[in-house]
Amino acid sequence: MRETPRNDPGLEPRIMADTLPEHCSYGVCGDGRVFFINDLTLCTAWLHPRTGEPVSSGHMMRSGTIYKIYIYIYTHTLMTLDERTGSGWEEGFTDDGASYFIK
Amino acid sequence: MRMRGVTEDRLSSTCYRATTNVRLLSTNMDQKIPYDDYQLPVVFLPSYESPPAWIAPQERIQHPDYNNELTQFLPRTVVLKKPPGAQLGFNIRGGKASQLGIFISKVVPDSDAHRAGLQEGDQVLSVNEVDFQDIEHSRAVDILKTAREILMRVRFFPYNYQRQKERTVH
Numbered sequence: 001m002r003e004t005p006r007n008d009p010g011l012e013p014r015i016m017a018d019t020l021p022e023h024c025s026y027g028v029c030g031d032g033r034v035f036f037i038n039d040l041t042l043c044t045a046w047l048h049p050r051t052g053e054p055v056s057s058g059h060m061m062r063s064g065t066i067y068k069i070y071i072y073i074y075t076h077t078l079m080t081l082d083e084r085t086g087s088g089w090e091e092g093f094t095d096d097g098a099s100y101f102i103k
Numbered sequence: 104m105r106m107r108g109v110t111e112d113r114l115s116s117t118c119y120r121a122t123t124n125v126r127l128l129s130t131n132m133d134q135k136i137p138y139d140d141y142q143l144p145v146v147f148l149p150s151y152e153s154p155p156a157w158i159a160p161q162e163r164i165q166h167p168d169y170n171n172e173l174t175q176f177l178p179r180t181v182v183l184k185k186p187p188g189a190q191l192g193f194n195i196r197g198g199k200a201s202q203l204g205i206f207i208s209k210v211v212p213d214s215d216a217h218r219a220g221l222q223e224g225d226q227v228l229s230v231n232e233v234d235f236q237d238i239e240h241s242r243a244v245d246i247l248k249t250a251r252e253i254l255m256r257v258r259f260f261p262y263n264y265q266r267q268k269e270r271t272v273h
Contacts, residue, residue: 027155027163028171031262035154044154056176056260 024049032056178228178258181219185251192216195227195247196267198240203267204228205235205243207257221257224264228256 020026023040034056036045046054155168163169185191192214197205207225210217227235230246231254247253 026173027169028173028176029155029168029262030171031265032176032258032260033154033262034173034176037157039160042157044157046154 019050021049026055176259178256179220181216181221181253181255181257183215183219183253183255185253187251190214191247193221195240195243198243199237200240201267201270203263203270205238205240206260206264206267221255222259224259224261225257226260226263228258230255 020036023038025037025039027035027037027044029035033046036047036049038044038049048055155166158166158169183192190211192211193207193216194209195205196208197203205227207221207223207227209223210221227243229235230243231250231252233246235243
């Protein structure tokens with residue numbers, strides 16, 4: 001785990017609030033994005049392993065309800081979803097101003 | 104990685120974020136189905152950006168994606184006094200239109216702002232307790248220009264500052 005000196009509250013306590021599990025730590029990209037490292041599974045992720053939420057990934061967190069979304073994914077299958085956005089979904093925007101959700 | 108989409112016709116010049124029936128395509132996919140067959144508007148999403156790949160702990164010290172200190176990116180408080188008629192000492196860009204926040208785009212050398220540690224790439228989180236994360240550019244300018252004393256919460260965030268610079272809308 002990287003050393004974090006005492007500083008303004010905000011970013012750091014969010015990482016520490018739910019203590020990272022054993023074998024997990026975090027890394028910081030040069031551009032300020034924070035990601036999580038799991039030395040057991042040898043994986044990295046934007047999402048905190050306990051809270052399931054991203055920290056400083058560059059997108060905004062959104063919650064709410066989305067109705068009837070058609071998704072076209074890699075299998076070229078059209079699916080309809082009718083569900084509430086749970087935790088971990090962030091909102092991004094294309095250059096045209098359209099919003100989409102990322103997990 | 105999974106994406107769910109909410110969007111509108113990318114050929115349209117109108118920007119809006121209503122949650123409606125959509126159809127979206129990832130730029131990674133083969134375009135096997137002609138667009139005419141879609142009943143709904145089509146939008147292209149940016150490629151998904153994965154976090155840096157896992158590397159062994161001993162290699163992290165010298166890896167530029169791993170060896171950065173968190174402290175430089177943590178939120179900070181900057182207090183500036185602005186005498187009447189004085190310039191701010193810094194420029195901002197961004198706002199609600201670009202969806203990325205308000206950023207310091209320039210700091211005048213040797214100004215109070217410079218001495219207080221303000222830098223290009225700082226995102227302005229709030230000014231005098233007004234949230235700046237989803238504010239219109241013009242309103243942000245207003246607040247900064249009319250204030251006599253400025254208490255800013257900022258955080259250095261080059262990732263979004265770079266994305267902000269790449270956008271055409273301020």
